[in-house]
Each structure stands twice: as structure tokens, then as C-alpha cells.
Amino acid sequence: MLGRRLDLIEKARAIGQSVAGPNAGAVDKDGRFPAESIAALKDAKLLSAFVPTKYGGEGCSVGDLLSICHALGQHCSASAMVFAMHQIQVACAVRHAGSSAYFADYQRELVKQQWLLASATSEAGIGGDARSSSCAVEQSGQSLALTKNATTISYGAHADGILATARRNPDAPASDQVLVALHKKDYALERTSNWDTLGMRGTCSNGFLLKAKGTMDQVLPLPYGDISAHTMLPVSHLTWAALWLGIATDAVSRARSFIRTEARKKPGSVPAGAVRLAEVVNMLQLMKANVVACAEHYQAIADQPEALTAIGVAIELNNLKAGTSQMALQVVHHAMLICGIHGYKNDTKFSVGRHLRDLHSTVLMVNNDRLFGITASLLLVHKEDTTL
């Protein structure tokens, strides 16, 4: 298994089964924040699992986080996505704290308070290009002010803090960005758009006008371009892929139990959908192998800044995100065909409609066309890996 911390993964699995799963239907239907799951994850101290033990955390690995995302994804997509997005922010703060006393304290407090951290990278007028900002940090002495018209901040209204990207200063070009860790007390959020969506409804990803004040030590020391390449992008694509795999895995599990029920009705004959199930299990295996391989590669080079910025790594991680999102959708589509009308209905134990709706977000959150566009341009100079 990718994750080694079976104690943590077991806790997540139990929360998935007893809390997240039973509430997943209501969270989706009402488009409400999965408050029970997040409270349970806080109680289990899982929100600070990635914080090093010297600050009181569990010091778990990225691989452990992926196993947890995968476990949660099998029960409630929104809970898993909230957990994933939170851990992406934690990973940036932990891995890029440098020698900052402020961020050492930040990690200690994160453990004590079990803060839930949200992300404001997307911005009005910029679309999904996380490597460009129009808003800027305005410094005066040691104080800073930041106003960002953020088009989507998942669980923004429920978070204890937000990590926001911005230009380094009002004169900096759009790509010269920093990442600022803001506390709830530092900012006011004015809701600018609703979140009434096809799926991932419980992430409550409304748009907000973020108006913040703080101090300059809340700016992570490393330029955001490096934070993005070393941590934000890899951990995003890895955690997302792991939880999407979790959603697809649950859909396949429903299809498998449907086939088994059919088989029991007529012992001796193989049900019509059984061959399709075999195909789907094959796809699931490919997806899983891809997640594991990319995670192991990332973990092997995670502390080598130069290796992390290699073009080949960017292509591998973009492919993981784009490939897993497309394949997960196909898998659930097949699961629905296998379960037939029972899968299409919303109120049977074979329903996979929610899975399908949730997974349609995967190709948009950082649009696959954008990612393929980036890869296409990188391929103008990249050479294929000819080794095995």
C-alpha cells in the first residue's frame, strides 16, 4: 500500500464509513458543507497529520495523505476534496516554512487548533491560470494589505484560514507571485457568486471578494513559482487523483455487488454485465498503478528542488491529473451501464449518479484543455523517456 501509517488511514476509513458516507447524500442534495466529517477529522487530529512531529503533528508522508484521500473518496467526494485541498495548503506551509519563526509557530498552532485551510488561487479575469495574478501585496512597513476578487474559494466561509496567491508588489509582473497565509481574523469575505453546481456540491466553492490585512511575515519566503513546482501542483494533482480513484472505486464496488446479486439469482450463468465489469476493473488497475507510480516518483525527488522543476516531471503530473479525471469518468459511466436502471436511480444501493456528477468537476478544476495546452508546448522541447 502507498500509505504506511495504517493507524491514520484506519481512522480515516472509520470516519468515512460511519460519518462521511451516511451524510454524503444530504451534503450533495442540500449543497451543504460536510461539517460532521470535518469535525470528525479534526477530532482525530488528521488535519495536522502532515505537520512534522517536532511541532506536534504526525509527520506523515504524501503517500499517507493519498491513502486517506482515497479512503474518504469512497464515501463522500466533498469531504475527500475538502480534506485534499486543506492538505495541499498544509504541505505548502510545512515544506516551505524555511527558517521562518512565524511559520514554525503557524505549524504548532495548526496542530493545536486543527485549523481548516482554504485556497484562493483563481482570480477574476485570469481564469484557471494559477501562475498569474492580478492582485498584489501592498506593503507598508511590516504591514500588508491584499484585496483579491477570488472566483472560487472552496469552503471559504467555513475555513479558519486562506492561502492566497498575489503579485509580490504592485509593480511586479503577473507571474512574479507570492503565497500569503491569512487567518480568519485578518480578512473579510464578501460573497460574489453562488455554488449551485452539477456535482461536488458540498465543497461550497463560492466566489468571494477577499479583503485582508496582515504582516509581511505571513508571506511564505519562497517565490510562488517554486512553491507551485515543488509542492502545490504535485500535491494537488496527486491528492485529487487519489480521491477521484476512490470515487471510481466505490462505483465499481457497487457494480460488482450488483453483478453478484444477479449471479446469485441464477446460479450457473454469468450475468450479462460481468464482462463489462472485468473491463472496468482493468481500468481501475491502470489508474491505481499511475497514481502509485507518480506518488513514488514524487516522494523520491521531493527534496531535490532542481529535479522537481524538470519538464518531464511537469508532464508526468499533468498527465496524472488529466488521465485520471478522464478515466474515472469512463469507469463510472461503465458502472452505470452495469447497474442499469438501479444505477441511474438516486435511491438504490447501486446508485452511481452522484459519483458521475461529482467526477464531472475533475476535468474542469484546472481545465484539462489548459493542461494539454501546456503539455503540448512543453513537448516542443521535451524528449520521451526511452527507459523502463
Add this chain to the structure above:
Amino acid sequence: MTEDIRAIIKEHGRLAVDVKTLKDDADLYAAGLTSHASVNLMLALESKFDVEFPERMLKRKSFESVAAIHAAIAELLKEKG
């Protein structure tokens, strides 16, 4: 060679500032170089100096300044003989 490199950066780097105002060791990414623009920069450099960047050079650091680009090209030209 530095002048040629600077001319190519000016044409393809899409920097937010005039490359003339930057020192040889100034950070091009801080000056607005994006990964998309850096690909165009690489292609233009390959064409101008008739070299091909090997995989080991395809990372952020190789293109972070005029001096870094100069060092990379010099190394490739030396290998070519």
C-alpha cells in the same frame, strides 16, 4: 554570445521589463518569464546556436538568468566541439 542571448530574450521572453535593465545574473522569472515563454526561448536559442537542449537541462534553473543560459549554451557548444 551574451548579446545574441539578450536579443533572443527580448524577442521571445515576454518580460515585463526591458532586458537591457537586467544584469546578467538577474532572475528572469521575477522579471516575468513564464514557463510557456521559456519554451519559446529554448526553441529560439536552439535554432540560433544550432544546439539541442538535452533532458538534463530542461529545468527551471537552466533558464533563470542570462548568465545561466550563457553557461548552458557554452557547455553544449563545447560538447559539439
